[in-house]
Amino acid sequence: EIEALSSIYGEDWCVVDEDEKIYCIKINDCLDQPKWTLCLQVILPPGYPAAEPPIYQLNAPWLRGQDYVELANGLEEIYVQNLGESILYLWVEKIREVLIEKAQSSDPEPDIKKTSEEVDEDDGDDFLLDYQPIQEDPIKIVNYITSESQEVDEELPSIHHGNPITDRRSTFQAHLAPVVTPRQVKRVLEKLYENKKIASATHNIYAYRIYCEDKQTFLQDCEDDGETAAGGRLLHLMQILNVHNVLVVVSRWYGGILLGPDRFKHINNCARNILVE
Numbered sequence: 001e002i003e004a005l006s007s008i009y010g011e012d013w014c015v016v017d018e019d020e021k022i023y024c025i026k027i028n029d030c031l032d033q034p035k036w037t038l039c040l041q042v043i044l045p046p047g048y049p050a051a052e053p054p055i056y057q058l059n060a061p062w063l064r065g066q067d068y069v070e071l072a073n074g075l076e077e078i079y080v081q082n083l084g085e086s087i088l089y090l091w092v093e094k095i096r097e098v099l100i101e102k103a104q105s106s107d108p109e110p111d112i113k114k115t116s117e118e119v120d121e122d123d124g125d126d127f128l129l130d131y132q133p134i135q136e137d138p139i140k141i142v143n144y145i146t147s148e149s150q151e152v153d154e155e156l157p158s159i160h161h162g163n164p165i166t167d168r169r170s171t172f173q174a175h176l177a178p179v180v181t182p183r184q185v186k187r188v189l190e191k192l193y194e195n196k197k198i199a200s201a202t203h204n205i206y207a208y209r210i211y212c213e214d215k216q217t218f219l220q221d222c223e224d225d226g227e228t229a230a231g232g233r234l235l236h237l238m239q240i241l242n243v244h245n246v247l248v249v250v251s252r253w254y255g256g257i258l259l260g261p262d263r264f265k266h267i268n269n270c271a272r273n274i275l276v277e
Contacts, residue, residue, distance in 0.1 A: 001049075001086045008089070016041070025088075027095045029103035036099040038063060040092065049086050053079045053258040056091075069202055069254055071098055073226070076258050080228065083260075156187050162274035165266050169255025172263075174270035179208060179247045182219065188247055202254040203227040205267060207235035208247040218244075227252065230267055237268050243275055 002023070006013045009025055016022040021044040028034035039059040045052040058071060078090050162174035175198075177188040185208050193199045207222035220238075222231030234248060250267045259266070 001088060005088055005092075009092070021045075025092055027092055027099060029099040030096065031103055034103075036062075036102045038095055038099060040095060042088065050084050053260050054088065054091075055257060058095075058256065068256065071095065072254055072256050073202060074098070076254070077228075079258050079260070156191055157184055159188060159191065160274065160277075162270055162277070165270055167262065167266060168257040168259060170257070170259055170263070170266075171253045171255070172266045172270045173251050174274040175249045175251070176274045177247050178245055180210060180245050182210070185210075185247050189249070192249060198251050200253075201251040203230070203252045204249055205230040205234055205252070206247060206249040207231055207238055209235070209238050209243060209245070211244040227263070227267075230264060233264055233268060234271055237271055238275070241272070241275055246275070248275065 005023075005025070006015075012026040014024040014026070016024050023042050023044075025040045025042075026037065027040060028037040037060065041057045041059060043055040045055060048054055056075070058068065063071070074094055075091050078094060079087055082090065157177040157179055159175055159177045162176070164171050164173040166172075175192055177184075179185050179188060189206070192204070198204065203225045205223065205225050205227055208220060210219040211217075212219055220235060222235040224231040230250075234250065238246070238248065248271045250270050252263070252267070
């Protein structure tokens with residue numbers, strides 16, 4: 001793969017450290033005078049490509065905030081869709097597609113005065129909600145309400161925030177609320193999204209289970225929010241734990257390094273912890 005990439009990209013391919021397998025690829029928008037350029041630095045771990053993804057960094061003065069998140073998310077999707085296969089060429093061409101789109105769109109030219117090569121450095125604890133242990137009082141099971149007129153007056157359920165888990169700059173945090181109607185689910189989600197940090201999360205995965213006592217059945221649903229299969233896994237965990245009348249939301253802030261299957265482990269661990277509490 002290295003020989004092929006070196007041949008394809010020529011002077012744009014740079015060997016930083018052969019022994020440590022660190023490489024750098026300069027990518028641009030293919031114009032005669034490129035406006036949009038980006039440097040992809042990768043470290044190939046011993047388990048690549050069979051068991052480990054490349055460790056990478058995206059460097060460009062203009063790349064920050066949502067642009068960074070969207071591009072990093074695209075690279076992670078390519079990795080997930082091609083598990084066990086060589087993916088560097090796919091990554092480079094994905095980045096080139098994004099740069100070409102920017103060159104062809106009405107996006108203003110990059111501000112070369114900016115020096116930050118990373119997403120805004122506010123990914124510390126300040127963007128996490130205060131950890132609030134759940135009270136031991138049992139959740140009262142309220143009869144399932146089907147009347148729309150009755151639902152309008154329902155109170156917003158209390159929302160609890162779990163202890164965050166951080167791994168390789170990605171952070172996961174679970175939120176939980178007792179719910180007995182779909183209307184309450186909607187109200188809790190609306191309340192959570194009022195928080196700018198939660199609204200800006202890369203993914204907000206959720207699942208809920210409501211027990212309908214009169215019908216002796218469960219009303220349940222889930223949402224991946226772009227993290228393929230994560231909502232279904234979360235709902236499956238709730239089924240295994242046999243929880244009733246609860247909504248669990250897991251927010252993930254992506255940190256720029258691929259986690260592979262570990263991300264599902266962290267999502268479920270966050271959810272399990274807050275459910276047990």
